[in-house]
Amino acid sequence: MTGAQAGDRQLTVQSADLLKEIEAHSGELVRRCFQCDRCATGCPMVSYMQHTPNELFRLIQLGAREAVLSSNAFWFCVSCYTCSVRCPNDIDIAHVMDTLRELSLREGFAPALPQARDFHQIFLGCVRRGGRVSELELMARYNLKLKKPFARAALGWELLRKRRLELWPRRGRPKAGEGERSRRSLVMCFYPGCTLSSSARPYQRSLDWVWERLGIEIEELPGWTCCGATSAHALNRDLAYALPARNLAIAQELGSDLLVACSACYSRLKITQKALENPQTRERISRAIERPLDGRVQIKNILEVLSEHAPRIQKEKIKALEGLKVACYYGCLATRIPRVTGFDDREHPTMMERLVLAAGATAVEWPAKTSCCGASFSVISEEIALKMCSQILEMARRCRADVLVTSCPFCQYNLDWAQWTLSRKDGREPTIPVLFITQLVGLALGGSEKDLMLNSHLVGSEKITCRTQPTVNTR
Ligand code: SF4
Ligand code: SF4
Ligand code: SF4
CATH class of the missing domain: 1.10.1060.10 (Alpha-helical ferredoxin)
Known part of the structure; x- marks a missing residue:
């Protein structure tokens, strides 16, 4: 040889x-x-x-x-x-x-972005301790790790002032079997994810208001815990399946479907359910969480459930949003779930546009509706996240949108935060309010600013609320 x-x-x-x-x-x-x-x-x-x-x-x-x-x-x-x-x-x-x-x-290779590894480890430490993630605790620990205890203090204060940071987080780790097994069967449970009681509180508030207005009964999944978000799958494959699987197992025991508002949670739950179709993976994860898994729980996105009620929203709206130009922003996670179809279209979804039309506003056509806003980098690398957000915001401006609407708490926060940060950095005027879809629908159904927490965003939404007028269709 x-x-x-x-x-x-x-x-x-x-x-x-x-x-x-x-x-x-x-x-x-x-x-x-x-x-x-x-x-x-x-x-x-x-x-x-x-x-x-x-x-x-x-x-x-x-x-x-x-x-x-x-x-x-x-x-x-x-x-x-x-x-x-x-x-x-x-x-x-x-x-x-x-x-x-x-x-x-x-294998001991030095990470090219050590702050990313640190962030993910701190995030998973929070999950281990409390079952859910407190954003305040996460940021405090991350700042200490970077030896910059006052980093983003102005932002933290602004979020606290707007009631978008939770000082005393609810913990999610129940004692074994506590609560959930004794519950009656539920048709649909709501999985809120960690942000809805904190930075996405306006989402939770407007969601509750819209459910009540439409007479839809939904209960929170008892004893839910964090899905692990980006951090689990960034560092540990099996943990990334086990954390969502635990929530699927609770829903399975209740015989309930799962409604999910956060796109990151939705994506993790759907990806996990797909992975559990493999018998070896299912067996391994089931053993890890010490619960049976049958893979039968239906996971529904908030847009799917709201769309089922679009005809009622159209009929019962009592405020006119006529002429309000809305850019629907889906972000990358809601529609792009590998090997899982179900959303109307991965590249050009239209579910949110149909809701916007039902609410009486105009949906603008624009090319950035599924672009990534870089939310997973907003803490790790502000510069990258700002650049990605700026491209999306610029596109929305060029398409003459008055407002951006999203169903993802991370997208909402990121696009709101980017405008606030850029205005402080270089005096650029923040111009495009970023609302949750439930806030827009709630507004059309007659919700007040207070009901929907419309004044809690970093970019003010006055220019929308002052344009809404009662229609003849008053109840
Ligand atoms: S992805 Fe979902 S459950 Fe998980 S940290 Fe976020 S909000 Fe929590
Ligand atoms: S997209 Fe093309 S180049 Fe990329 S991994 Fe698939 S086959 Fe390879
Ligand atoms: S397209 Fe997105 S997921 Fe794929 S390598 Fe690039 S950043 Fe990662």
Whole structure:
């Protein structure tokens, strides 16, 4: 055997090892990648990455372990799933990015973004201690880790003033079996996620108001705990399945479907349910959470449930929003769930537009409705998140939208925060209020500013409320 042949053989063995390891851990067939480049073309973070997703996959196929695991690419991945749903070979690329991050840390490679690792570890520490995440505790611990105890103090004060930070969070970890097993059967339980009692309190308030106005009875899932959000799947695959699975198991015991408002929670619950279709995964996770899992719980997004009531909203609206130009912003997580269909369209959804029309306003056509706002980076890298938000806001302005409407608490906060921050940095006037869809629907149904907490956003919504007029359809 010549030296070159021996070298070739070594390379083949090495490449098979790395490829097998990554495929076994992620369950994704990276070998299928044929370098079509679609993942790189749609990736919003590609300019920060040393290797584009497809370059990284080529290196995996070649077995270049060191180059792959020391790359910064997976640290700069914002988990928007754009690549995963566009790959013609059905590779969940975002999930492979998670696998690479996990392997890289396990093998002792220095993280390219140490603050990202720190943030995720602190987040998971909060979940471990309390079952749910208090945003105030999370930020305080993260600031201490960075040795900047007063970082974002002005923002914190502003959020407290607007009643969007919870000083004494509700804890979610029940004692074994407490509460949930003794409950009667429920048709639909609501999974609020951690933000709805804190930075997204206006969402919870307007949601409660709209349910009551429409006569819909929904109860909170008893003993729910955090779904793990980005932090769990960024660092630990099984934890990322176990945390949502625990909530699915509670709903299963109650014989109830699950209504979810937060797009991040919705995405984690749906992804987990899909993963649990694999019998080995289901068995492993079921053992970890010590509860049976049958995969039958229906997970519904808030937009689906509200859409079922669109004809009533249209008929019973008592305030005219005529002429109000609304840009519907879905963000990246609600519609792009790999291998899960169900939303009306991944790239061009229209469910929210139909609700806006039912509420009497005008939905503008615009191209950024599923772009990623970089919410998972708003703490880790303010600069990146501001840049991503600015592009979306600029597009909304160019399309002459009066208001942005979303169903995701992270998107709402991020786009609101970005305008507030930019106005403090360079005096740019914040121009586009960002409302929750339930606030817009509530406004049309006659809710007051107070009912819907319309004055609690960082960008004021006066220019909307002063335009709404009673219609002839008064109750
Ligand atoms: S989209 Fe899929 S097949 Fe195409 S380059 Fe990316 S990973 Fe490979
Ligand atoms: S998930 Fe989004 S950020 Fe990550 S590689 Fe794919 S497209 Fe890029
Ligand atoms: S993703 Fe959902 S449950 Fe999880 S931290 Fe956010 S709000 Fe909490």
